Amino acid sequence: MSEMRVEGYDAFYGRSQALRDFSITVKGGEVLCLMGRNGAGKTTALKAIMGTVRPAAGRLWLDGEELTGLPASEIPRRGIGYVPQGRRLFSELTVAENLEIGLMTRHSGQESLEYALGLFPVLRERMKQRSGTLSGGEQTMLSMARALCVNPSVLMLDEPTEGLMPSAIASIREAVVKLRDDGVAILLVEQRVDAVLPIADRVAFMNHGEIKARFDIEEVRSDKSLLHQYVGVGA
């Protein structure tokens, strides 16, 4: 079973500290959700793990292998996938070409492609379409499918349901559940409580770049005041 462990990450934007002693462990077959208000440091945490924001301190392991200090381009090759906020597709390329780039990262085979398309069958009908012309939901699905073509053992999703219609949210939620059931470790950043509660196994609340509290999802479901306390919303 895969496991990603982050210990003591500090990160700075100039002189401003964006991440303080950030430590998490996420295992295959579970969904760990990072929640917090805007500016809490959730996205920075994911970028620090990916190496695009260089952490000033801390260590990173995947399946017992230390990845600390590797260049950003090397992290995905080791098996950590990332779906950034706002999808970030190569909009001039077709759906098929976007997926092809994902397959190239680790020289993944047709199986990875079929697995990704099995999760998002709507993409099969859009293979020759330019990705910039897809709907918002389809773009998110493509962004996830492309990350899955890398064949990751850990998948990090940054607000994948942001701005989507309920039907698209349901498709993405189903895909996340399927991935978890297939043994992928999921680190999910989400603001929408209704999107988190049905699928998360554990929740970590962040504020000012720190993890302030951690709960099993059952604790959060049974005590909704926690949501109000840490993210300022009710369920």
Place this chain on the structure above:
Amino acid sequence: MTLHNGKLLALCVVTVIVLFGLQFVLPPYLTLALTRILILSVFAMGYNMLMGYTGLLSLGHAMFFAAGLYAAGLSTYYWGVTLPVAFVLGIVGAFAVSLVIGLLALRTQAVSFMIVTLMFAQAGYLMTLQFTNITGGDQGLTLPTDARSFGLFGMVVDMTSDTARFNLALLIFTVVLAVLFAITQGPLGRLFVAVRENEPRTQMLGFDTYAIKLTAFTVSGTISGTAGALYGLMFGYIGSSFAGFQNSIEALLYTLIGGPGTLLGPLLGTAVMTMLIDRLSGITTAYLIVIGVLLIVVNLWFPKGILGTIRDRWLGWLK
């Protein structure tokens, strides 16, 4: 997953066949003009690889054209090497220069990259003037007539013959077109476009974007240098004007007019610009003003060039 672009391949084949046939119907002066267009379009195709596909706007590509031109021309002029060997030396020279300049220039981005490439090119241009005793400077050097022919499969290919020049230019154009088709329509081309579209995202998918850009830069510079070597050997003249800023701008304009990021755009852009200058200069001495206005119009209403606009509106495979 292998992707093919059969329609574009067919269009490329038809284009080459039509170009070959044109020599039998065009008057000699237009065949000569077409020879020049073919060579300059190779230059523009090289430029397009960097600017159109990878999104890196260089203002110094004359440097690579001149590297090929001088490496090939000087080796023939001083050492008397045969034209095929000189041509290969020109390509190798352009490769070496583009690799070294790329290693340095790609440490910068956006406007800084433009300035750095421009500065390197200006330094190269000034060097051609500084070492006039070797390069001939502004006056240039004319290759001796007896050095402008070579043997090939028992035949003598004479570079003073219009027919030989046209067919050799078409051959090199076809080879470059085939190489660029393979690159742009394959995995490497996808990565070039990915860097152009979103470099940080490309990195987060596990690719070393510096290495991708360096590859694009080197391929681009080498092809531009190939055009330079061909030009110098074919017309028997090497001069510092080819290393000047205007030559860099012309490659940019050919690409912009034809369609950046389209395989055949540079050929179309070079043909349109060359013929336009040719026709307008016979009508008015202010032809550059007319061309300037036309360029502004094209860039305002067709910012993706002729083929780029057609691709976006009707033919998505035209890339």
